[in-house]
Amino acid sequence: MNPISIAMITDFFHPAVGGVENHVYMLSANLIRRGHKVIVITHSHPPDRVGIRWLVPSLKVYYIPFVPIASSATLPDFFTFLPYLRTILIREHIHLIHAHASLSALGHEGILHSHLLGVRSVFTDHSLFGFDDAASILTNKLMIGTLKHVDAVICVSHTGRENTALRGGLYDITESDPPDFRVHENVYVIPNALIPERFKPSPPKSSETITIVFLSRLVYRKGIDLLVAAAPRICHKFPNVRFIIGGAGPKLIDILQMREKHLLQDRIKLLGPVRHTDVCSVLTQGSIYMSTALTESFGIAILEAACAGLYVVSTRVGGVPEILPKDMISFANPDEDDVCRAIGEAIRIVSEGKHDPILAHERIKTFYDWEQVAERTEAVYDAALKAPAIDLWERMQRTMSLGVFAGPIYTIMLIVDCLFFLFLEWWMPREDMHFVRAHWNQDTFVEVGRRLLGDVRR
Numbered sequence: 001m002n003p004i005s006i007a008m009i010t011d012f013f014h015p016a017v018g019g020v021e022n023h024v025y026m027l028s029a030n031l032i033r034r035g036h037k038v039i040v041i042t043h044s045h046p047p048d049r050v051g052i053r054w055l056v057p058s059l060k061v062y063y064i065p066f067v068p069i070a071s072s073a074t075l076p077d078f079f080t081f082l083p084y085l086r087t088i089l090i091r092e093h094i095h096l097i098h099a100h101a102s103l104s105a106l107g108h109e110g111i112l113h114s115h116l117l118g119v120r121s122v123f124t125d126h127s128l129f130g131f132d133d134a135a136s137i138l139t140n141k142l143m144i145g146t147l148k149h150v151d152a153v154i155c156v157s158h159t160g161r162e163n164t165a166l167r168g169g170l171y172d173i174t175e176s177d178p179p180d181f182r183v184h185e186n187v188y189v190i191p192n193a194l195i196p197e198r199f200k201p202s203p204p205k206s207s208e209t210i211t212i213v214f215l216s217r218l219v220y221r222k223g224i225d226l227l228v229a230a231a232p233r234i235c236h237k238f239p240n241v242r243f244i245i246g247g248a249g250p251k252l253i254d255i256l257q258m259r260e261k262h263l264l265q266d267r268i269k270l271l272g273p274v275r276h277t278d279v280c281s282v283l284t285q286g287s288i289y290m291s292t293a294l295t296e297s298f299g300i301a302i303l304e305a306a307c308a309g310l311y312v313v314s315t316r317v318g319g320v321p322e323i324l325p326k327d328m329i330s331f332a333n334p335d336e337d338d339v340c341r342a343i344g345e346a347i348r349i350v351s352e353g354k355h356d357p358i359l360a361h362e363r364i365k366t367f368y369d370w371e372q373v374a375e376r377t378e379a380v381y382d383a384a385l386k387a388p389a390i391d392l393w394e395r396m397q398r399t400m401s402l403g404v405f406a407g408p409i410y411t412i413m414l415i416v417d418c419l420f421f422l423f424l425e426w427w428m429p430r431e432d433m434h435f436v437r438a439h440w441n442q443d444t445f446v447e448v449g450r451r452l453l454g455d456v457r458r
Contacts, residue, residue, distance in 0.1 A: 001378045004385070005037040005093050007119075009085075009110035010100035013042040013061070015049060016072045017276055018217075019300045020101050020126050023192060028059050030374035037439055039092055041085070043067070043074050043106065058440030062088055064106070076105035076142065078413055079420055082113050086424055089117050091436050096120045096381055102127055102139055102167075108146040112414075115149055115395065116421045120384045123147065124154040125164045128297045128318045140167040141402075145410045148398040151384035153187045154377070156298040157319025161189050163297075186387070190376045191322075192300045193368040194307060201309025201357035202284035210241050210347055213286035213310065215274060215301055216293070218249030223292030223315060228254050229336040230292070232262040234343050241347065246271040246282055283308040287350045290343065294334055296320050302329075307364040309357025313346045315339070328360055392418065 008028055012020040028038040038059060043066040044050035053061045064084050066074045089097070097114045099107030102125055111121045123146070130136040147153065147168040155161040165171045165183040174180040212234075216222045227245075234241055245255060245268060252270075259268050274282055283289065289305030291314040299320045306312050306324055314320050316331040323329075330349075332342035349355050390398075399414055400407040 001382050003035045003037065004095040004381065006031060006039070006381070007089060007092070007094045007097045007110075008038060008040045008100065009042075009097055009104075009107050010040075011043055011068065011073045011104040011106050012101050013040055014055070015045055018072075019192070019298075022276065022300070023124075023126065024100055025055070025059070026193070026195075026370050027374060027377060029057055030370045031377070032057055032059065034374055034378065037092075039088070039094070041088060041106065041110070043072075054440070060440070066106070071103075073103050074105045076108060078109055078112065079417065081106060081109045082417065082420060083424055083428075085110060085113050086117065086421070087428070087433065089114070089119055090430055091433055093436070094119055096122065096384060098122045098124065098381075100124045100126065102129060102143050108142060111146050111150050112417060113421070115390060116418065118389075120151045120387070121149070122152045122154065122380060122384050123150045124156070125160060126156055126297055128160060128163045128295045129167060130295075131167070141406060143167060144169050145399065145402055145406065148402070149390060149395055151186065151387050151390075152380050153184075154190050154380055155187065156190065156192050157322050158189055159319040159322065160297040161187055163318075186383070188376075188380050190373055190380070191368065192298050192303065193370045193373045194300065194304055194364075195370065196307055196361065196365040196368075199280050199283070199304050199307040199361070201361050208240055210238070210288065210350060211244055211286040212241060212288045212290050212343070213244050213246075213283055213305065214290045214292075215246040215279065215282065215305075216291070218247045218251040218255065220251065221294050222249075222251075223294045223334065224249075224251035224254060226292040226294075226315070226334060226336060226339055227290070228258045230339045230343070231268060232258065232264065233336070233340050235262070235264055235267050237340070237344070238347055241267070243268040244271065244282065244285055245269070246274040248273040279304060280308055283310060286310055288313060288343070288346045291315065291320070292334070292339060293317055293320070299323055303364070303368060307361055309360050311346050311350055311355045311360075313339075313342045325363070328355075328363075 008024050010024055012018060013024055014021050031038050040061040042063060044063045050063045050065050055061060069075050097110050097119055099110050101107060111123060114121045129139055155164050165187055170184045170187050172182050218224050231243060259265055283305055289310040289312045291302055293315055296318040302312055302314055302323055306328055312329040314329060314331060315334045330342045330345050332338040396411055399410045402410055
C-alpha cells in the first residue's frame with residue numbers, strides 16, 4: 001500500500017491511561033514505522049496539555065481546547081469541532097480519518113465532517129453496549145447516525161462485531177426461513193495486541209503462597225461486586241491465598257469495607273492506581289490473574305497477564321473466550337459461586353505445576369503482534385479508500401432512514417453542517433492557510449540529539 005496521511009480522532013488518548021489510549025498510540029506508532037504519516041486529534045488535558053505535542057516515534061498530537069465532562073469524554077455538540085478539524089485536515093493533507101470508541105464525541109463528529117472534505121473514514125469500536133438502559137440507548141442512537149456515513153468499521157472481537165452490527169444497523173436480513181442475519185462486508189475484526197517483551201514472566205516461585213492479581217478500573221461493569229463477594233470466601237477456603245488489587249474508582253470503598261469487615265488486611269493488598277509501565281512488575285508477583293468483568297469486548301489486561309505467565313480466571317462474557325487457548329484460562333459464570341469454583345480449579349492447576357509461565361509467554365508471542373495489526377488495518381484503509389464515495393443526497397437518504405423522530409433531526413444537523421462548512425470555506429479560504437510542508441525527519445532528530453549530547457559532555 002502506498003503511504004497515506006491518517007488522522008486518529010478520539011477523546012481517549014494519553015496522558016489518560018486505558019486500553020483505547022494504548023491501542024491508538026501503538027497502532028499509530030506501527031503505521032508510522034510502515035511509512036505512513038499519522039497524527040492524533042484529541043481534547044485538551046488542563047492545565048497545560050493543549051496545543052501541539054510530539055510523541056515518539058514522530059507522532060504529532062493536536063490537543064484541541066475542549067474540556068472533558070466525565071471519564072475523559074467531551075460533550076457532543078457537532079459544530080464547534082468543524083473549524084478545528086477542517087483546518088487541521090487541510091493543513092496536514094489528510095487522506096483518511098480513523099475514529100475510535102463509541103463514547104468519543106470527537107470521533108463521531110470527525111466522521112460526520114470528514115466527507116465534506118473528501119476524506120474517507122474508518123471507525124473502531126472497542127466496547128460492548130446493551131440495548132435497554134438509558135446510556136446505551138442514547139449511545140446507540142448517536143452511533144447509528146454516525147455509521148450511516150462511515151466507509152469501514154473495525155471491531156476488536158467477533159462478539160464485538162455482532163454487537164456493533166446490531167447497535168449500528170450494519171446488517172441485512174434476507175427473506176428466508178428462518179431469516180438470515182448478515183453483517184455488512186465493510187465490518188472487520190482486528191484484535192488488540194501487546195508488546196510481549198514488556199511482559200516477561202518472573203523466575204518460578206518457591207513459596208507455597210499463591211497470589212491472585214486483580215488489576216482493573218474499580219467500577220460496576222468490571223464486576224467489583226463479584227470480587228467483593230468472592231474474595232472472603234476464597235480466603236477462608238484457601239489459607240495460602242492472598243490478593244493484590246490495583247486500580248482506582250468509585251467501587252474502592254466497597255473493597256475497603258469488605259477487607260475491614262472480614263479482617264483481611266494481611267491477605268488483601270490494595271495498590272491504588274497502577275501506571276501502565278508498572279503493570280508487569282505487579283503481575284509477576286502473582287500466579288493467577290482474576291477478571292470478574294460483566295462486559296468485555298476484548299480484555300487486553302487478560303492478554304497482558306497471560307503473557308506475563310499468569311494463569312487466568314475470567315467470567316465468560318463478551319469477547320473474552322476468543323482471547324486465549326482453553327488450557328491457559330478457566331471460565332466462570334458471572335455469579336459468586338461459580339467464580340469461587342473457577343478460582344479453586346486454577347489454584348489446583350497452579351499448585352500441581354500444570355501451568356508453565358515461560359511456555360505461556362512464548363505462545364502469546366506468536367498470537368498477538370502489533371505489526372500484524374497494523375498490516376491488517378492497512379488492508380481496511382485500502383478498502384475504505386477504494387470504496388465508492390457517498391454523495392450528499394445518499395447521505396441524506398441514509399440519515400432519514402433513522403426513524404420518524406431521529407431521521408429528520410439528524411438530517412437537519414447534516415444540512416446545517418454543510419452550510420456551516422460552506423461559510424468556513426468563504427470565511428477562511430484554503431489559499432490563506434499555512435500548509436504543513438515538512439513532517440518529522442528522524443535523521444535530523446538524531447543528528448540534533450548527537451550535537452546536544454556533545455555540547456553537554458563538553
